[in-house]
Amino acid sequence: MQRMIFPFAAIVGQETVKRALLIAVVNPKAGGVLVVGEKGTAKSTLVRSLAEITGEARLIELPLNATEDMVFGGLDMQYALEQGKRRFLPGILARANNQLLYIDEINLLRQEFLGSLLDAAATGVYRVEREGISCLQAAACTLIGTMNPEEGTLSPQMIDRFGLYAAVSREKNETDRMEIMRRILAYEARPAEFCRQYAAANEAVKQQVAIARSLLQAIVVPEAMILLAAQMCAKAHSPGHRAELFLLEAARAIAALAGRTYLLPADLEEAACYVLPQRMRQEEQPLPPEPPEQNEPEPPGEEPPEQPDNQPPPEPPASQQEREQPAEQPVPPAGQPESQGSDQEKVADIDTTFPFIRMALALPQDRQERRGSGKRSLTRTDTKQGRYVRSGIPHGQVTDLAFDATLRAAAPYQKFRNTAQCAIAIEREDLRQKIREKRIGSTFLFVVDASGSMGARERMRAVKGAVCAMLQDAYQQRDQVGLIAFRRQTAEVLLPITRSVDLAQKCLRHLPTGGKTPLAEGLTAALKVLAFRRQKDREMKPVLVLVTDGRANTTATGGDGMADALKVAGKIHKTGVHSVVIDTESDFVKLGLARTVAREMGSAYYSLRELSEHNIMHIVKNLS
Amino acid sequence: MQHNAVYPFTAIVGQEDMKLALILNVINPLLGGVLIKGEKGTAKSTAVRALADLLPAMEVSTGCPFHCDPADVSRLCDSCRGRSEEQTLPVQSVKMRVVELPVSATEDRVVGTLDIEHAIKQGEKKFDPGILAQANRNILYVDEINLLDDHVVDVLLDAAAMGVNTVEREGVSYSHPARFVLVGTMNPEEGDIRPQLLDRFGLSVAVAGENRPECRVEVIKRRLGYEQDPAAFGRQHQEEQAKLAADIMQASRLLPHVTIKDELLLLVAKLAIALDVDGHRADITVIKTAMTLAAFDGREAVEPEDVKKAARLALPHRMRRRPFEDGTLDWDKVEAVLAQP
Numbered sequence: 001m002q003r004m005i006f007p008f009a010a011i012v013g014q015e016t017v018k019r020a021l022l023i024a025v026v027n028p029k030a031g032g033v034l035v036v037g038e039k040g041t042a043k044s045t046l047v048r049s050l051a052e053i054t055g056e057a058r059l060i061e062l063p064l065n066a067t068e069d070m071v072f073g074g075l076d077m078q079y080a081l082e083q084g085k086r087r088f089l090p091g092i093l094a095r096a097n098n099q100l101l102y103i104d105e106i107n108l109l110r111q112e113f114l115g116s117l118l119d120a121a122a123t124g125v126y127r128v129e130r131e132g133i134s135c136l137q138a139a140a141c142t143l144i145g146t147m148n149p150e151e152g153t154l155s156p157q158m159i160d161r162f163g164l165y166a167a168v169s170r171e172k173n174e175t176d177r178m179e180i181m182r183r184i185l186a187y188e189a190r191p192a193e194f195c196r197q198y199a200a201a202n203e204a205v206k207q208q209v210a211i212a213r214s215l216l217q218a219i220v221v222p223e224a225m226i227l228l229a230a231q232m233c234a235k236a237h238s239p240g241h242r243a244e245l246f247l248l249e250a251a252r253a254i255a256a257l258a259g260r261t262y263l264l265p266a267d268l269e270e271a272a273c274y275v276l277p278q279r280m281r282q283e284e285q286p287l288p289p290e291p292p293e294q295n296e297p298e299p300p301g302e303e304p305p306e307q308p309d310n311q312p313p314p315e316p317p318a319s320q321q322e323r324e325q326p327a328e329q330p331v332p333p334a335g336q337p338e339s340q341g342s343d344q345e346k347v348a349d350i351d352t353t354f355p356f357i358r359m360a361l362a363l364p365q366d367r368q369e370r371r372g373s374g375k376r377s378l379t380r381t382d383t384k385q386g387r388y389v390r391s392g393i394p395h396g397q398v399t400d401l402a403f404d405a406t407l408r409a410a411a412p413y414q415k416f417r418n419t420a421q422c423a424i425a426i427e428r429e430d431l432r433q434k435i436r437e438k439r440i441g442s443t444f445l446f447v448v449d450a451s452g453s454m455g456a457r458e459r460m461r462a463v464k465g466a467v468c469a470m471l472q473d474a475y476q477q478r479d480q481v482g483l484i485a486f487r488r489q490t491a492e493v494l495l496p497i498t499r500s501v502d503l504a505q506k507c508l509r510h511l512p513t514g515g516k517t518p519l520a521e522g523l524t525a526a527l528k529v530l531a532f533r534r535q536k537d538r539e540m541k542p543v544l545v546l547v548t549d550g551r552a553n554t555t556a557t558g559g560d561g562m563a564d565a566l567k568v569a570g571k572i573h574k575t576g577v578h579s580v581v582i583d584t585e586s587d588f589v590k591l592g593l594a595r596t597v598a599r600e601m602g603s604a605y606y607s608l609r610e611l612s613e614h615n616i617m618h619i620v621k622n623l624s
Numbered sequence: 625m626q627h628n629a630v631y632p633f634t635a636i637v638g639q640e641d642m643k644l645a646l647i648l649n650v651i652n653p654l655l656g657g658v659l660i661k662g663e664k665g666t667a668k669s670t671a672v673r674a675l676a677d678l679l680p681a682m683e684v685s686t687g688c689p690f691h692c693d694p695a696d697v698s699r700l701c702d703s704c705r706g707r708s709e710e711q712t713l714p715v716q717s718v719k720m721r722v723v724e725l726p727v728s729a730t731e732d733r734v735v736g737t738l739d740i741e742h743a744i745k746q747g748e749k750k751f752d753p754g755i756l757a758q759a760n761r762n763i764l765y766v767d768e769i770n771l772l773d774d775h776v777v778d779v780l781l782d783a784a785a786m787g788v789n790t791v792e793r794e795g796v797s798y799s800h801p802a803r804f805v806l807v808g809t810m811n812p813e814e815g816d817i818r819p820q821l822l823d824r825f826g827l828s829v830a831v832a833g834e835n836r837p838e839c840r841v842e843v844i845k846r847r848l849g850y851e852q853d854p855a856a857f858g859r860q861h862q863e864e865q866a867k868l869a870a871d872i873m874q875a876s877r878l879l880p881h882v883t884i885k886d887e888l889l890l891l892v893a894k895l896a897i898a899l900d901v902d903g904h905r906a907d908i909t910v911i912k913t914a915m916t917l918a919a920f921d922g923r924e925a926v927e928p929e930d931v932k933k934a935a936r937l938a939l940p941h942r943m944r945r946r947p948f949e950d951g952t953l954d955w956d957k958v959e960a961v962l963a964q965p
Contacts, residue, residue, distance in 0.1 A: 150819055180904055499815035
């Protein structure tokens, strides 16, 4: 299908993205571009408009629904039918050889799949081993990925594969916004005429690219420039040597775009804006199980004050800071009276500076867990609901026939089979089953201590911040969440388990603190919610997240609060529910009661402080 | 579906915003659809299904599974493009339709898949169009859209973004036009809708049950009347229905002639900046909605009042910028900006 495309030259503003795209188009060695920005900022329009100005190169799009054999290639069914021989039918990746490969919503692709894709693009070749075919395919393509970070981010390793990084943001200037509206209205009313109006301007960009491409070979990188690049990268603490190479290649493209055949330091400086920001942040990212040092996946300037600030302040383009950060930080109310254990009620606000917490689920009996980081919700599915990713040989009954794969399996044998009835004779051994994947959210039940002791010293603010940070992760992973709060004499199910993470956050915001600590009640309520939930959904593997200082001092039965709490904790342990205890105790003299509860419940244990420094919560951690 | 088996659109009591939003989308399919939020039993689905009756006829290329518009050469499917190069495409007039996407739909059904029968009989690959093919140039209706599986949502977003459905699966590489008016309903209590999907909806309206007793009585009366004798009930509303259908037709014809002054564009740009909305869809939608409102009112010039009305339909769901930001539309702010000289 041919499409009318909004002209590149007609796009208002977005100069950095345009520039990054041009650099990538002029010099494939610059490593492609990752375009990041909020929705509705013309990301896709920009990339698609590129098709017209790249001359001979085409823009190949990778749709989200692509199955693996379509991407990497597979057996040519038609040929096999006719000749009875196997032949490789190239996939999208092969089509993209020496072209631009565009992946929209790149952060929504399966990690392992994206990994192989990026590998292929980086090395320029990939090995095919499927359906009895073994061959080497060329796949040297310039990757262009776009993503909206609010749907989840890419891992730093994935981001690192892209040479260039560009952030888009909305126009903030009235006249520009007006012009955008004018042009879109004009385009939608008469697309062909609109395109004609911009034909000359578009042609000029096309010429610039063509000339730059022809100049590129002549641009030699002098020794001094290599040294400068090395210095820049060292200063930015960028790991490996990809950065230097990308930096120099991008600089060559910049010089070529300017019509020069020599490099200027300014070219390198401009290139650095696209090559270095995403790599600076990488320095700060530790490997998950390592002791905490510096672990901010977020841009700087938002760390909680207690964190050591030992990394050099990177200077990413301003737009980079816009990623998933709340705009303003509420100022903590000054001079709040201490009211430890008092009956006075108050509502703490949410500490929005609390770092993002990734809840790493490594449920031992689950084999899917090796499917990689952060994808806790990705699972194979035997229902017909998931996304069809590949096919396999069925074990037992075929419930979900992969017809395409079955045909391909049967094709080479047709010459020897009786095909009197139909064009194709299929036998039992040809049958293939669809393998589908579905993102299944986990279920997190938060049980939050809202007693008076939690209200003290801004602690509840931090607690809310932490729970909110976990909810953010839950949103990105499409988890279900529930919220129970306990204070005074009772526990209250504020939110039964629901998919609406949003509601959970609202409940949390309005949650007041005050009164005693009926921990046993809180845990009992959790048991009930989980039991009820299990009746509805047997497959569910819920995780209980208890946030408390463990100072149980009351119970409905009038008995010993702590003893009762431990009893229920033991019960929870027996049900096999995975749990985490987040200890909020921060007093000078530590009673360590929450740790006792955690032990009894068989939970992973974290202190609030530890959590704010780690950013990662391993749900299953052997305590004993 | 039988003509009189559907509850007449004009017989729906109240819910004026919802009705208006739906009508505007019929007049101008480029508005981007509407999200209807509300509790159960607030006539959301009834209204959408009732809309079918009012939909205008359109010219399609005869026999095309995607109902290509022969007049729009830039958006023809491969087959129509091929045919159009040899001859003038035969044209047929059909009614625009409401195509339903069930929440349980599998991805294969949505995007289309390999035609199994053809493969067995002929030993050739052929594309079997799915729901997105049916939806081209029609209304795609997803009841309880917030319960839709994520991967189906992704596919929908993919198609909605470009007006094209690109299929790379089951041995078939195919792409076909898929421009549709997306109408979704949801009960917010049952779960979130992803901001990315939310932003795709041009307009949003919140519906609530009628609170005035006299209205509730009227709702019940009409419902009973309809159930007792749908045909007779339909006849009672025939005149109103015909008038509304004619108004919609008239407005569609007028729409291309509607113009908007620069000062109103500037006002909308100011509004978007003041409200700090994500991206640019908000301003563009406000403008297009205002133009459609003017057309529906029989005018060729957009007035400030149109912009105000449009802001109410196009902005509320865009205030919620991130999964956790509460975001309600600060109407005072809107009025303050709009009141600027």
